Amino acid sequence: MGGSYPIRVQSMTNTDTQNTEGTVAQAIRMIEAGCEYVRIAVPGMKDVENLREIKKRIRAAGFTTPLIADVHLNPKIAEFAATIVEKVRINPGNYLPGSRVEGRGSKDEGRKTKDEGRGTRDEGQGSRVKGQGSKIQEPEPMRSGVRRSQSSSPIIINPVSGIRHPVSDQQYFDELSFRLAPLLKICRDHGTAVRIGVNHGSLSDRIMEQYGDTPKGMVESALEFARICEVHNFRNLVLSLKASNTRAMIQANRLLVKRMKAEGMDYPLHLGVTEAGAGEDGRLKSAVGIGSLLADGIGDTIRVSITEDPEQEIPVAYGILQATGVRITRTEYISCPTCARTLFDMQVSVQKIKELTRHLSGLKIAVMGCIVNGPGEMADAHYGYVGAGKGKVNLYKGQNLVKKNIDESVAVEELIELIKEGGDWKDNEQE
Numbered sequence: 001m002g003g004s005y006p007i008r009v010q011s012m013t014n015t016d017t018q019n020t021e022g023t024v025a026q027a028i029r030m031i032e033a034g035c036e037y038v039r040i041a042v043p044g045m046k047d048v049e050n051l052r053e054i055k056k057r058i059r060a061a062g063f064t065t066p067l068i069a070d071v072h073l074n075p076k077i078a079e080f081a082a083t084i085v086e087k088v089r090i091n092p093g094n095y096l097p098g099s100r101v102e103g104r105g106s107k108d109e110g111r112k113t114k115d116e117g118r119g120t121r122d123e124g125q126g127s128r129v130k131g132q133g134s135k136i137q138e139p140e141p142m143r144s145g146v147r148r149s150q151s152s153s154p155i156i157i158n159p160v161s162g163i164r165h166p167v168s169d170q171q172y173f174d175e176l177s178f179r180l181a182p183l184l185k186i187c188r189d190h191g192t193a194v195r196i197g198v199n200h201g202s203l204s205d206r207i208m209e210q211y212g213d214t215p216k217g218m219v220e221s222a223l224e225f226a227r228i229c230e231v232h233n234f235r236n237l238v239l240s241l242k243a244s245n246t247r248a249m250i251q252a253n254r255l256l257v258k259r260m261k262a263e264g265m266d267y268p269l270h271l272g273v274t275e276a277g278a279g280e281d282g283r284l285k286s287a288v289g290i291g292s293l294l295a296d297g298i299g300d301t302i303r304v305s306i307t308e309d310p311e312q313e314i315p316v317a318y319g320i321l322q323a324t325g326v327r328i329t330r331t332e333y334i335s336c337p338t339c340a341r342t343l344f345d346m347q348v349s350v351q352k353i354k355e356l357t358r359h360l361s362g363l364k365i366a367v368m369g370c371i372v373n374g375p376g377e378m379a380d381a382h383y384g385y386v387g388a389g390k391g392k393v394n395l396y397k398g399q400n401l402v403k404k405n406i407d408e409s410v411a412v413e414e415l416i417e418l419i420k421e422g423g424d425w426k427d428n429e430q431e
């Protein structure tokens with residue numbers, strides 16, 4: 001991904017990762033729908049242990065699709081997963097000291113139990129260790145917790161004594177660097193990529209206190225980790241800034257590109273609107289958030305998050321890529337809404353043309369109601385089908401009018417002939 005490679009479509013399984021058969025079957029359905037990277041959540045050690053078997057079965061079924069482990073709270077899980085899959089996603093807000101979700105989770109890292117609750121700011125990072133249930137391997141105790149005090153000076157909290165020590169920004173950076181180093185070494189040794197996946201809803205306390213839950217805070221959260229990776233000479237990175245608020249997501253990514261340029265960074269970006277919803281709502285939000293950035297030339301891989309089976313996300317993703325013109329995978333149609341100037345049956349014509357030409361990927365065909373606006377609006381179409389009078393149609397190749405006043409009863413067939421004459425026809429292999 002990245003550079004001149006096509007923008008990749010990815011999605012994430014929603015099965016229990018310990019359910020090998022279910023996860024493999026779902027991953028294969030996603031791949032067959034067109035998913036190019038399959039992400040799998042690994043909340044606990046048992047899940048990560050099962051990743052190897054899942055990968056083995058997917059490969060045995062003949063699929064080479066890269067797999068991504070989605071990790072939030074436990075660095076040990078990320079380090080283990082990095083030895084198995086092609087990419088590991090970590091969330092800076094949850095991954096390191098100062099997390100806002102400390103103390104959460106038992107078996108599932110994202111599940112809050114009644115007694116474990118979310119740690120308060122004053123509880124320090126010790127609550128994170130307490131909050132881990134017995135079903136998964138506990139993470140090694142951290143060297144210390146790191147927070148920024150009200151006076152905006154970072155502090156380190158001793159996990160045992162709870163004593164707070166003010167530290168400099170450099171000491172804070174060093175602490176994060178120390179924590180990330182093992183993962184980066186394992187990733188380098190195994191050729192595993194890392195996604196620094198920032199979510200608007202889970203920024204770290206330090207970022208929240210310094211920037212609030214703003215696009216700037218999201219950018220800083222990602223860049224902070226990217227800088228540490230660079231200190232370790234690790235550049236096999238992808239960055240993402242996601243939010244359920246499309247405007248925040250768009251602003252954050254635009255700002256990230258600006259800031260990366262200023263710092264001489266050029267990492268591929270993963271785009272997505274989180275918790276976009278189901279049905280039309282989810283599709284619209286994803287199209288607005290992801291589509292706006294793609295239209296700016298921003299983005300290297302996309303994930304449409306809708307509350308449906310993951311394979312349902314893939315056609316939406318391809319639709320967004322097609323609509324923004326960044327990756328053409330099917331025939332494109334331009335057609336007007338019709339008005340009183342339309343003097344032939346537009347809807348029937350459009351339907352018939354689509355049925356006959358939908359396999360001509362990359363071709364752009366315009367169907368317009370009249371010659372008043374039609375030819376001008378279809379300027380970049382390869383072929384045009386334009387109303388010319390009552391029951392009559394003109395056919396265009398590019399901007400050139402080549403067949404005039406064709407009776408609408410034979411106009412679609414004439415259009416197909418024109419496409420054949422132009423050398424742009426191919427038979428539909430699916431039929």
Ligand code: SF4
Nearest residue numbers: 336338339369370374
């Ligand atoms: Fe009306 Fe012609 Fe515009 Fe279609 S192209 S909406 S028929 S004016």
